[in-house]
Structures are given as structure tokens and as C-alpha cells.
Amino acid sequence: MLVINNLKATISGKNILKGISLKVKPGEIHAIMGPNGSGKSTLAAVLAGREFVEVTEGTVTYLGKDLLSMSPEERAxxxxxxxxxxxxxxxxVSMVxxxxxxxxxxxxHKGLDPLSASDFLKLMREKxxxxxxxxKLANRSVNEGFSGGEKKKNEIFQMAMLEPRLAILDETDSGLDIDALRxxxxxxxxxKRPDNSFIVITHYQRLLDYIVPDVVHVLYDGRIVKTAGKELALELEEKGYDWIKKEVENSILA
Amino acid sequence: MNGKSETTEKYLKLYHDNIDKISDNSAPYLNSFREEAFGRFSELGIPTKKDEAYKYTNLSLFFDHDYASYFIPDAADFEKAEEFRCDISDMDTHGIVLLNGFYPTINEKLRQLPSGVWIGSLNAAAKKFPEIIEKHYGKYAHTDTDGLVHLNTAMASDGIFVYVPEGVILSKPVQVVNLVQAEVDSFSQHRNLIIVEKRAEFSIIICDHTLSPKKFLTNAVTEIFVGEDAHFDIIRVQNEHNAACKITHTFIHQERNSVASSNNMTLHGGLIRNSTYHYLGGEGAESHSFGLFLADKWQHVDNFVNVDHAFPHCTSNQLFKGVLDDMSTGTFNGRIYVRPDAQGTLAYQKNNNILLTDDAKMDTKPQLEIYADDVKCSHGATVGQLDGDALFYLQSRGINKREARLMLMFGFAHEVIQNIKIEPLRDRMDNLVMQRLRGELSRCASCMVKCG
Structure with a gap:
């Protein structure tokens, strides 16, 4: 579904992503973890098409197409x-x-007619x-006056409405209490279905108690330094990121 | 020349040439103000950019022009006005159609609605209800600085009169459709008086349209009295062509615990100046001043607001927004004046503007003068482009950039529109603004003039 190959990117001339490679297959959930400043959100921004990030090298192929040449709305x-x-x-701007x-x-885009007003409202209700x-949130202006948790729930609601093939959740768990997290x-x-995929970017392991990933990557200093199964998240929770940092430094020294 | 500008001299002469004709037709009480007002006008003159309140607005473009006629209404003028019908079909209103600000003379000049409400010609009312007029006329339009208000008092002969007696709640709004039409370039001045007595509730919509492609200058004064515990809303919809200049001065006098709002929706016009004066003249009064304008080409829109907190525990709120395209220009000047006795004042002001091009220009100036201690006051002004983060957010959901920009501009404008309480009008304004933003004409379907 998604193939990222040696992706390098800069923000205002500063190297943030330093060669990332990653493959996501249909039906998989990938977790990307890592300390602050490692480039997690920059990766999400590149995939969604934010202009302030400049891709300097590498390719991203999504469903066989060159993702980086597409506008944000085309990607969506x-x-x-x-x-x-x-x-x-x-x-x-109202949510509706x-x-x-x-x-x-x-x-x-799919060649379908627009939904009638009543069908649309029915869909809203279901989702x-x-x-x-x-x-009530759906009757207000987009995110206006929403609490942190309400904003994140609203992201999930929009995801449900748009039924994506590949969803990238950028620290959706940050600032959530346990109920909102659930x-x-x-x-x-x-x-989640067998034919769609998720990339869950998170700082903490606790979200992964509820969303069980197939693969866990650790991003550090613009590179993926470790990839393993879901047990890696638990290990990180227990030991923190320092041992990873040490491993990386040792490998550079060696 | 006595130091007076050539422009001002022209209007002094206009007064001398027309005053007999004006006075002959007018009620004596209206005439009793003319001489003094004329005196004040000759001292102050036509405002120039040297006047602080007109610093960014060049009136000379319109006031230097030689108008072929000074409009004094005549029965024959009104036939076309009678044919005009507004096309907001689901809006149930008491309608008045005016021509160049004057009430038609071919039907009854004054109309009585249920519960003792009167609407119609100010001049006719001044003859029929002298005691009401003497209590209110000329009592609220106070200014030491704006000569145009005095010019209006000196020369205006008629306009709208509305009287809503104590305790009467008029569920339907009054809609005034003000058509500007003449076969020659014209200058007109009208004068409105609206009286909403104690505990009465009333709203009025004033729609300004131009019907012929001539150059027009209008200088209108509206005095409004809002009695104790009364509720009042005035909404202006301005949709005129680029050769029209509209100057309005609206004075709202509020008594204790009254609630009043003013909403100036400027869709189109060559040069527009709206001065809105809110006088909070009793404890617990609440005033709202809203404004929205969409300008393009060489249009200029100037909103001037003066909120006078004269009594304790009053609340005021100002929200003005502008969207400026091409080389259009705009001005906002919002004054909050809190007098020493006005403790417990709450006063808010917000002015946000979007410039769509590098050539568009907006000047915004908050002016806070606070002489009481226990006051909560906030103000904020922004001039900028559309929010890039918001644009990306919409695009990231599959909405193309052009549509996303439109949605953001519409949302920006809707924040003002949503304060209109009359639902069909609110929907209509949403529609007109959307059409205007899409570059389609925003004129009403039945209007004969293409405002382009």
C-alpha cells in the first residue's frame, strides 16, 4: 500500500528526516514511536502534503502512484x-x-453522485x-471551542466519515484522559478492515494497549533505528528511550 | 473665502438656493433646527482627511462633483418605487419602499399597524404627532466634529418615521427598501426617526439599492430612541453600484436595561461610510455593533463606531469584519468611551480583516478612553491573509484549494451574519455573501441594475 524509500526532508534548511524507509501492507497497523524531536510529526506532514516541509531525496509510493507529486486534496x-x-x-464553518x-x-472523485441532504444526515448520524x-459537536463550527479531547474525537469522526485506506494518526493520544483515549x-x-491500514504515531505506549500494532518502529534523529513486533512498545514503556539512543550512538562509534 | 474650502462653499450655496423650497414643505419643528445646524455646518465644513474621524476616507471624490439635482421629493418620482418588490419571498415583513430616502406620496404617508404602531413619512408625522416629534427629533444626533450631520439637519426634509408604543412587541420586522434612482447625477439627504418605547420590541431592515447608473451621493441621518427594557435591532444591507456614495450616521440612544443592535452588511458600493453612535444612557443597557463588508475594485468602505458608556453596568460589543480584494481599501475606527461614573462596564471590540491581494489596504484604529476604574475592556484588530493552517486542514480532507478558500472566507463572514436574528434574512445574507465571494452578482433577482 505504502512504500517509503530513503526519504530525506528539511524544514527551513534544517535536516529533519535523514533517510527513512518503510513498507505498509493492507490491513496492517504500524506504530511509530520515538522521543520528542525525532521527526515523527514531520513524517506525517510529508505524507499529508504540507508545504513547509521540503523533500530533498527519496520516494514515496502509494498504491503504485508517486505520492509526493500529488496535492493534499488529491491525496485525501x-x-x-x-x-x-x-x-x-x-x-x-459548520461541521455539517x-x-x-x-x-x-x-x-x-469516485464517479458517484453527491449524497442527498437526508442521506448525508443519516450517514452523519451513523458515524x-x-x-x-x-x-451537539457536529452542529457547531469546526473544532471551535472544543476541548482537547473533543477535538481528537472529532478527528476520529472525520476519519469514520471519509473511510480512508491509509490513516495516519499523529499523536492522537496526546492530552487525552483514559475515557477519551478508549x-x-x-x-x-x-x-479497521482487512483492506485498510494505519500508521499510529505516538509518544507513549498506552494507546497501544487499545490499538494493537503489527509492527513497531522507533524513530530517532530522523531515522528508523529499530523495527520489531508489538513487544517493542512494552519494552520502550519499561526502559524509556535512553537505551535506544545509546545503541545508536554505540553503533555510530563502532 | 473665510478659510472655507471650495467644496464647503458649494454646499453653503446649495443651502441658500434650496432652503425656501425645503422649508415650505416641511413641518415647522423640523424647520426650527435648520438655522443653527447650518451655522454649525459652516464652521465645520465638509470633512477632509485632516479630520481625525475621516483620516483615511477621501470624500472629495464625491463631494467635489457637481450634481445636477438636489433631490427634493415630488409625487411623480414615486411611481417606479411602488413597482419594486423585494425577492426575499419567505420573509414576512411590513414593507416600506422609499425613493432616494423619501417616503412615497402616492399612497398614505403614514400607515398604522396593529397595536398603535405607526410607520411612514417623518415630515407627515411631524405634523400629525408634534408632541412625539418634539420629544425626540434632534435630541440624539449629537456631534461636535462631523459637519455632515449638521448639513443633514439643515437641509433634510423627510425620511422614515417609526413609532412603537410602550409594551408593544412587533413580531414581524419592518423592511425598508431604499431605492436610489434618478436620470441625472443626484445628491440627496434624508432623515429618519425611530422610537421604540419602554418594553417594546422591534426590528427594522434597511436595504439600499441603486436603480440607475448615475452618480449618487447620499448623506443620511437616523435617530433612534430605545426606551427602558426595550429591544431593538437595525440591520442595513447595502448593495449599490460603484458610482454611488452612501454616508449614514446612526445615533442609537438607549435607556436603562434596554438591548439594541446594529448590523451593517455592505455587499457593494463605491464609497461607503457608516458612522454608528451608541449611547448607553441608563444602567444595565446592552449594545451590539456589527459590521461586515466585501470590497473589490476601487471601492472604499469606512466603518466608524462610537460607544459611549455614560452609566454603570452597561455592556457593549463591537464585531466588524472586512474582506478586501483587488485595490479596494477599508477603514475601521472604533471608539469606546467610558465615563467616570460608568463602573462595572463591560466593553468588547473586535476587528478582523482579510486582504486578498497585495494592493488592498485596510486601516484599523481602536480608540479606548476609560475614565472609570471597575471596567472590563478588550479589543483586538487583525489585518492578514487567510489562515494557512486552516486552509491545509480543509484540503487534507479532500476539499480543493479554491473551494477551501471560499469556505474560509465564508466562515469568516458568517461570524458576523450569524448575529442576524431574522432567519430568512440570515439565510439570504449567507447566500448573497457566498455568491459575492464566488464572483457572481449579489444583487437581488428583481433588481434592475447590474452592480458590477
Whole structure:
């Protein structure tokens, strides 16, 4: 589904990603962990198409296509979804109007007619129930005045509405209490199918108690320094990141 | 020349040439203000950029022009106005159609609505209800600095009168459709008086349209009295062509525990200046001043707001927004004046503007003068581009960039529109603004003039 090959990227001239390679197959959940400043969010930004990150080397192939040549909206319509670490408040734009426009753009891309008003509201209702989001939130302006937890739940709701093939969740768990965390994780588990994939970027292991990854990568200083199964997350939880840092430094010295 | 500008001299002459004709038709009480007002006007003159309150607005473009007519209404003028129908079909209103600010003379000049409400011609009302007029006329339009208000008092002969007696709640709004039409370049001045007595509730919508492609200059004064515990809303929808200049001065006088709002929606016009004065003249009064404008080409839109907290425990709120395209320019000047006795004042002001091009320009100036101690006051002004993060957020959900920009601009504008309480009008404004942002014409379907 996604093949990242030797990806290097800079932000304002500073090297952030220093050669990342990664393969995600359909139905897989990959967790990307790592200390602060290791490049996790930059990787998510590159995949979603943010302009402030400049790709200097490497390729990203998504479903056989060159992802880096696509605009952010094309990527979204091809099935990529980014769950934001800091969702944006947009006063004056209603959730209903926002989602209706987005869903119908996706439908247009697939050659389908726009949903009727009643079918759209029905879909909203179903997905709201599915991800246990408060009904009232959907009647407000996009994220305006939402609490941190509500914003993250709203990301999961949007994901449910758009049914992506590849969802990248950028620290969706940060700032969540345990109940909100469970709702977010349950949302992901309900949306998961054999033909879609997730990249879950997280700082802590606790989200992975609820979303069980197939593969865990550790990102450090712009490189993936370790890849293993879900047990790696537990090890990190227990020992922290220092031993990884040491391993990396030792290997450089050696 | 006595140091007066050539422009001002022209209007002094205009007064002398027309004052007999104006006075002959006007109620004596209206005439009793003219001489003094004329005196004040001759001292102050037509405002120039040297006047602080007009620093960024060049009136000379319109005031230097020679208008072929000074508009004094005549029965024959009104036939076309009577044919005009507004197309907001699901809006249930008491309608008035005005021509160049004046009430038609072919039907009854004053109309009585249920519960003793009167709407119609100010001049006719001044003859029929002298005691009401004498209590309110000329009592609220105070200014020591703006000569245009005095010019209006000196020369205006008519306009709208609305009287809502004590305790009466008018569930339907009054809608005034003000058509500007003449076959020659024209200057007109009208004068409105709206009285909302104790515990009454009332809202008025004023729609300004131009119907012929001539150059127009309008200088209008509206005085509004909002009695104790009364509720009042005024919404202006300005949609005129680029050769039209509209100057409005609205004075809202509020008594104790009253709630009043003003909303200036400027969709189109050559040069627009809206001065809104809120006088909080009793404890617990609450005022809201809203404004939205969309400008392009060489348009200029100037909003001037003066909120006077004269009594304790009053609340005021200002929210003004502008979207400026091409080489259009805009000005916002918001003054909050808190007098020494006005303890417990809450006063808020927000002015946000989006510049869509490098050539568009916006000047914004908050002016806070606070002489009381126990005051909560906040103000903020921004001039900038669309938020890049918000744009990306929409795009990342599959919405193309052009549509995402439109959604953001619409959302920006909607924050002002959502304060309109009359639902069909709110929906209509949303629609008009969306059309305007898409570059389609925002004129109402039945309007005969292409505002382009």
C-alpha cells in the first residue's frame, strides 16, 4: 500500500528526516514511536502534503502512484487521512457543511453522485454513534471551542466519515484522559478492515494497549533505528528511550 | 473665502438656493433646527482627511462633483418605487419602499399597524404627532466634529418615521427598501426617526439599492430612541453600484436595561461610510455593533463606531469584519468611551480583516478612553491573509484549494451574519455573501441594475 524509500526532508534548511524507509501492507497497523524531536510529526506532514516541509531525496509510493507529486486534496481523495496532533479551529464553518463538502468531493472523485441532504444526515448520524461523539459537536463550527479531547474525537469522526485506506494518526493520544483515549481507540478498531491500514504515531505506549500494532518502529534523529513486533512498545514503556539512543550512538562509534 | 474650502462653499450655496423650497414643505419643528445646524455646518465644513474621524476616507471624490439635482421629493418620482418588490419571498415583513430616502406620496404617508404602531413619512408625522416629534427629533444626533450631520439637519426634509408604543412587541420586522434612482447625477439627504418605547420590541431592515447608473451621493441621518427594557435591532444591507456614495450616521440612544443592535452588511458600493453612535444612557443597557463588508475594485468602505458608556453596568460589543480584494481599501475606527461614573462596564471590540491581494489596504484604529476604574475592556484588530493552517486542514480532507478558500472566507463572514436574528434574512445574507465571494452578482433577482 505504502512504500517509503530513503526519504530525506528539511524544514527551513534544517535536516529533519535523514533517510527513512518503510513498507505498509493492507490491513496492517504500524506504530511509530520515538522521543520528542525525532521527526515523527514531520513524517506525517510529508505524507499529508504540507508545504513547509521540503523533500530533498527519496520516494514515496502509494498504491503504485508517486505520492509526493500529488496535492493534499488529491491525496485525501485517494484515501489518505491525517489525524492532526493539533486540530484547527475554523469559526464560521459548520461541521455539517465541512463534512458534506468533503464527502461529496470524495464521491465525485469516485464517479458517484453527491449524497442527498437526508442521506448525508443519516450517514452523519451513523458515524457519530459509531465513534461515540456528542451529537451537539457536529452542529457547531469546526473544532471551535472544543476541548482537547473533543477535538481528537472529532478527528476520529472525520476519519469514520471519509473511510480512508491509509490513516495516519499523529499523536492522537496526546492530552487525552483514559475515557477519551478508549473512545479514540475504539473508533480506530471499528474502522479497521482487512483492506485498510494505519500508521499510529505516538509518544507513549498506552494507546497501544487499545490499538494493537503489527509492527513497531522507533524513530530517532530522523531515522528508523529499530523495527520489531508489538513487544517493542512494552519494552520502550519499561526502559524509556535512553537505551535506544545509546545503541545508536554505540553503533555510530563502532 | 473665510478659510472655507471650495467644496464647503458649494454646499453653503446649495443651502441658500434650496432652503425656501425645503422649508415650505416641511413641518415647522423640523424647520426650527435648520438655522443653527447650518451655522454649525459652516464652521465645520465638509470633512477632509485632516479630520481625525475621516483620516483615511477621501470624500472629495464625491463631494467635489457637481450634481445636477438636489433631490427634493415630488409625487411623480414615486411611481417606479411602488413597482419594486423585494425577492426575499419567505420573509414576512411590513414593507416600506422609499425613493432616494423619501417616503412615497402616492399612497398614505403614514400607515398604522396593529397595536398603535405607526410607520411612514417623518415630515407627515411631524405634523400629525408634534408632541412625539418634539420629544425626540434632534435630541440624539449629537456631534461636535462631523459637519455632515449638521448639513443633514439643515437641509433634510423627510425620511422614515417609526413609532412603537410602550409594551408593544412587533413580531414581524419592518423592511425598508431604499431605492436610489434618478436620470441625472443626484445628491440627496434624508432623515429618519425611530422610537421604540419602554418594553417594546422591534426590528427594522434597511436595504439600499441603486436603480440607475448615475452618480449618487447620499448623506443620511437616523435617530433612534430605545426606551427602558426595550429591544431593538437595525440591520442595513447595502448593495449599490460603484458610482454611488452612501454616508449614514446612526445615533442609537438607549435607556436603562434596554438591548439594541446594529448590523451593517455592505455587499457593494463605491464609497461607503457608516458612522454608528451608541449611547448607553441608563444602567444595565446592552449594545451590539456589527459590521461586515466585501470590497473589490476601487471601492472604499469606512466603518466608524462610537460607544459611549455614560452609566454603570452597561455592556457593549463591537464585531466588524472586512474582506478586501483587488485595490479596494477599508477603514475601521472604533471608539469606546467610558465615563467616570460608568463602573462595572463591560466593553468588547473586535476587528478582523482579510486582504486578498497585495494592493488592498485596510486601516484599523481602536480608540479606548476609560475614565472609570471597575471596567472590563478588550479589543483586538487583525489585518492578514487567510489562515494557512486552516486552509491545509480543509484540503487534507479532500476539499480543493479554491473551494477551501471560499469556505474560509465564508466562515469568516458568517461570524458576523450569524448575529442576524431574522432567519430568512440570515439565510439570504449567507447566500448573497457566498455568491459575492464566488464572483457572481449579489444583487437581488428583481433588481434592475447590474452592480458590477
Amino acid at each position: 481523495k485517494e484515501g489518505i487521512f491525517l489525524g492532526f496532533q493539533y486540530p484547527i479551529e475554523i469559526p464560521g 457543511n465541512f463534512m458534506k463538502t468533503a464527502v461529496n468531493e470524495h464521491r465525485k 457519530k454513534e459509531m465513534v461515540e461523539i456528542d451529537s 473512545i479514540v481507540a475504539n473508533g480506530v478498531n471499528k474502522i
